[in-house]
Amino acid sequence: MTDPILKMNGLSKRFGGVKALKDVSFDVFPGDVLGIIGPNGSGKTTIVNCITGFIKPTSGKVFFRGKDITGRPPHKIADMGVTRTFQVMRPYYSLPAYKNLVIPLFSPRAKRTGGWRGGGNLGNRQTIAIDILEDIGFERDSYIPFKKTSTLPTGYLKRLELARCLALKPEIIICDEVFSGLSMSEIASMVPLIERLQDEGITIVMIEHRLRELFQVANRVMVLNFGEKLIEGTPLDVMADKKVKEAYFGSEEVEEVMTYA
């Protein structure tokens, strides 16, 4: 078996008296799509924040390609290729959509990996930005990339979050609820996008509440409950597990969810 690209070792985080994470360990292997599910407040976003350096874990270590990245500042971790989206979307509302991508394209990592090192001029970076947006599902040759970000609907903003990660040529994308707040048809068009990113060799960690779509794309699923890891396995294993049924789905709704997937 190959070495894990991302390795969590006994991750714990306390916020005062609240234990948000209790000794969580898991591995992510190259090419994986790992789903992390769990009820509200079970520590999913805390895991993302710990990995990407936005908060420091109380104890435990995070390894990226065997290197200890625990407690490094967020921009350093993003610079290594570990990127994330935000659950509450964080675009730059006062800029047009395509200029949102000029910021990641200006970062040291993009200059290093993008292959557009030579043409560092203004027009060049903005054309690349529009290319990325069209690539990720903004209508081709439309005026939408030029619209002010604050006027865009949620579906586009979620794609913009992903595009910001893609502009860095990432090795891992950690998606914090990319499907939430989207309509069924918007989700339906997002699923092939995630699958395509996986085909391109990007490792994906997804935090999701939309189980049907998650189980469609994920090859492994981890379940959290009150900051503790309940189980980790293939989607089918997880669905069949009794503890998960009790903790997450609630015993009566299980049949329904089973038929969903």
Add this chain to the structure above:
Amino acid sequence: MSTQESRKERINRGIKVRSDGLYALMSWRELSYLTLPRFIMIAGMLSLPFLMPDMYWQRVISIVCIYAILALSFDFLAHYVGLVSLGGAFFIGTGGYIAGILNSYFSIPPFLTVPLAAIIGGIFCTLMLLPCLPLKGVYFAIVTLMYPLFMARVIEAFDIFGGTDGLVGIDSFSSSFAEQYFVIGMVLIFLFGLRRFVTTDRGLIFTAIMDNDQAVKASGIDITRYKALAVFIASAMGCMAGACLTHIYMWSGISQFALDFSILPIAATVIGGSGTLVGPILGCLILVPVSELLRDFGTLRIVFYASILVGFILFKSGGIMEFGQRKYEQFERWTKI
């Protein structure tokens, strides 16, 4: 049933649309529509020393320009980087003292002390403000308000650099024309330089930090470095203004750390239009002469001054620039609903 029969609508003027982007090259009319306001601004600023005949008003022009540079740096920091700074007096005082020290202890001529004060002062102010850079908005404002008070007390308590008397006998600029054109030139260079800078890719990062610093971090960019760069630009401008002030008054003292230098630029920005960069300069062109004219009223001038401010905040909160730009680009008409 509604009693309202018509509403006001705003429509872009034809010429505004025609002169958008490359189409501006269509004819001289379109070209001049774009360039004339800028040209009038530049020509107006450059002709000010001729329009103001007597010594007193020529001095006022220099003071206007010094406040304008300060207001420009405040507007840049507040509306393009998201750091509301009340440290105008800190910048002025630091720049003023550095120019004073360089001139009176090392007898360096004014035309060298001013750029030196800008660079040394910029580095000094940036280093001093470095611990506050993680702060945002009002919190940053409160901390920066402390710095000028701190500096003044340090100089007073340790009795350094002339103590409460300040440094006297500093060289002035070679002539009053040199003095005025130097500060006017600086205002114009900083204005157009900053306007260009904030639209470059590097400038966009500042706007992005203001909108959402977390997302900039997640994009692999060190925001502390960029905030420090922005503070350096703003403080270097402020310090340059302070150095000019020292040479104009041939004196540098504790009153250069007075809070006027922090407050008036903000008032000018409110009046002129925040986030426009030109607005603060217009605001200074109005506020400083008005406050000079009102000098006869003694302390009562604060009342006039305050009522102008309140009036603007209540009725034209966007400022002169925003109002003027709207009138220039759009017309209004009533339409039936």
